[in-house]
Amino acid sequence: MADQGEIEKYMYSALDLARAALAKGEVPVGCVMVYQGQAVAQGHNRVNESKNATVHAEMVAVGQLLEWCMKVGLDKNEVLPIVQLYVTCEPCIMCAGALRLLSIPLIVFGCPHMGGVAAAQEIHVERFNSKGQPFKCIAGIFAEPCAALLKQFYGQQNPNAPNPKKKAEGRSTGLGGNLASNFGSAFGGSGDGSEYYAAGYGYTEF
Numbered sequence: 001m002a003d004q005g006e007i008e009k010y011m012y013s014a015l016d017l018a019r020a021a022l023a024k025g026e027v028p029v030g031c032v033m034v035y036q037g038q039a040v041a042q043g044h045n046r047v048n049e050s051k052n053a054t055v056h057a058e059m060v061a062v063g064q065l066l067e068w069c070m071k072v073g074l075d076k077n078e079v080l081p082i083v084q085l086y087v088t089c090e091p092c093i094m095c096a097g098a099l100r101l102l103s104i105p106l107i108v109f110g111c112p113h114m115g116g117v118a119a120a121q122e123i124h125v126e127r128f129n130s131k132g133q134p135f136k137c138i139a140g141i142f143a144e145p146c147a148a149l150l151k152q153f154y155g156q157q158n159p160n161a162p163n164p165k166k167k168a169e170g171r172s173t174g175l176g177g178n179l180a181s182n183f184g185s186a187f188g189g190s191g192d193g194s195e196y197y198a199a200g201y202g203y204t205e206f
């Protein structure tokens, strides 16, 4: 299990990757994977660049980890069960499912998934016990800056969105504002993310 200093160090790295994603016009989520105290894989969201909606930060990092295993001659089946994954936003249901199937034991994340989907919480539980291994979560590390990047992104118009006009019309309050305000409701508060700490969710484990 990582100690607090280590957790914060790798979450800083994940935040840097999320900032890099924002600068490239991608959804600002960053991810770092750590094996035996060494960051061996990383990634940020590349959905716009790849025009592939599944290329989330976690998937990019997993791909890099598998390449690293081949390069250094390690068996991925021995590496994956002792890897720690740090990601700025709670994994979506696709990524949480994949991480479970890969037997990754520990996921550390910053802010909750938009809209309070609680994907990681849902996927790690025992009722999915016929598939993969349940993982441990540490939630709320630097939740505020992690969420702030997402709010900044969704507060702007995504220049790479396939049909921004249609999306904006299709939502009751418009895409940008609606998604940005959803971050607030995910935190159960006014929308600036501060409630996440105030409500005592910081550094929870489940």
Ligand SMILES: [Zn+2]
Residues within 6 Å of the ligand: 056, 057, 058, 091, 092, 093, 094, 095, 096
């Ligand atoms: Zn995902």
